[in-house]
Amino acid sequence: MAVPDFPVFDLSGFENAAPEERRRLGAEVDAICRNTGFLAVSGHGVPQATIDKAWNAARDFFDRPAEEKNEARAPYAGYPYGYLGPQSEALAKSRNVDTPPDLKESFNGGPAAVPGGLTDKDALAFCYAETIWPVAPDGFRDAWQAYYAAMEDLAARIMRVFAVALDLPESFFAAAIDRPISALRALNYPDQETPPEPGQLRAGAHTDYGSLTILLPQVGSGGLEIFTPEGEWRAVPPVPGAFVINIGDLMALWTNDRWVSTLHRVVNPEPDGSGSARRQSFAFFHQPNWDYEIACIPSCLEPGTTPKYEPVLSGPYLMGKFKSTVKAA
Numbered sequence: 091m092a093v094p095d096f097p098v099f100d101l102s103g104f105e106n107a108a109p110e111e112r113r114r115l116g117a118e119v120d121a122i123c124r125n126t127g128f129l130a131v132s133g134h135g136v137p138q139a140t141i142d143k144a145w146n147a148a149r150d151f152f153d154r155p156a157e158e159k160n161e162a163r164a165p166y167a168g169y170p171y172g173y174l175g176p177q178s179e180a181l182a183k184s185r186n187v188d189t190p191p192d193l194k195e196s197f198n199g200g201p202a203a204v205p206g207g208l209t210d211k212d213a214l215a216f217c218y219a220e221t222i223w224p225v226a227p228d229g230f231r232d233a234w235q236a237y238y239a240a241m242e243d244l245a246a247r248i249m250r251v252f253a254v255a256l257d258l259p260e261s262f263f264a265a266a267i268d269r270p271i272s273a274l275r276a277l278n279y280p281d282q283e284t285p286p287e288p289g290q291l292r293a294g295a296h297t298d299y300g301s302l303t304i305l306l307p308q309v310g311s312g313g314l315e316i317f318t319p320e321g322e323w324r325a326v327p328p329v330p331g332a333f334v335i336n337i338g339d340l341m342a343l344w345t346n347d348r349w350v351s352t353l354h355r356v357v358n359p360e361p362d363g364s365g366s367a368r369r370q371s372f373a374f375f376h377q378p379n380w381d382y383e384i385a386c387i388p389s390c391l392e393p394g395t396t397p398k399y400e401p402v403l404s405g406p407y408l409m410g411k412f413k414s415t416v417k418a419a
């Protein structure tokens with residue numbers, strides 16, 4: 091499938107290939123991740139019905155009146171799950187850039203279960219906090235959890251590709267992601283009836299914080315842009331039937347900046363656009379185990395140099411980033 095200026099990676103082709111061909115395909119992924127870290131993944135095997143059920147449930151939820159959505163709202167600013175209404179977040183603040191709040195609302199959910207033996211207070215209060223489920227529409231929770239599970243599985247498969255791309259054993263990342271603290275977010279960017287404030291976007295410029303993000307933008311919609319190595323904003327084209335993948339800050343840290351966590355944003359629709367400019371998306375933020383230490387992979391270090399970054403713990407790092415974007419209560 092040819093999409094101008096945007097790489098498409100066939101995951102099933104990779105998984106069915108012999109080791110030598112896998113290494114060749116891995117080298118292609120390495121080149122993409124050195125450049126922008128954004129690619130489309132086809133051949134992913136996620137059933138269309140799983141996608142459609144979750145998508146339609148999210149759409150139905152967002153279509154409900156504010157009072158009803160607020161019954162599922164996060165109980166306080168900085169609580170990660172449930173409904174986050176308009177005005178709750180400005181992603182640019184994760185980079186210390188002060189902007190008006192993003193023009194969006196979201197529903198967020200975390201891991202299905204708490205791993206046995208986990209006692210860390212912050213982990214329990216943050217990434218293992220309960221999701222506040224909406225009472226309607228019917229079947230929302232089942233559809234959500236099925237999509238979440240499909241994304242967790244897909245993310246683990248992509249991490250295997252990343253290991254090959256870095257010339258590491260295919261299971262290199264397995265120990266880091268066997269108790270992942272990933273979050274799924276459904277986003278709704280409403281139609282804009284009044285002009286945005288200066289500097290206000292649907293999603294301000296940011297990098298993602300974790301290992302990788304699996305995006306599903308609304309079919310045929312625009313708005314997602316990446317900041318290219320050439321220093322310009324470029325639209326991510328729609329790739330029918332594929333997910334858009336991007337790597338997050340932890341991959342840059344792990345690889346000592348061999349791979350880039352690219353700045354991206356969602357821009358406003360043209361004010362004179364015809365039809366509904368509303369846009370929906372799913373973003374699955376894959377995140378290594380709460381207490382896994384992310385440190386420079388030795389083979390990513392040039393001989394005679396020292397790592398650029400101090401190691402971080404996955405969970406506390408995520409928590410700090412998330413809290414920086416929330417509007418003060």
Ligand SMILES: O=C(O)CCC(=O)C(=O)O
Pocket residue numbers: 277293298305307314354355356370371372373
């Ligand atoms: O909605 C999108 O297409 C992207 C959203 C995004 O980048 C994010 O929430 O981190």
Ligand SMILES: [Fe+2]
Pocket residue numbers: 296297298303354
């Ligand atoms: Fe993002």
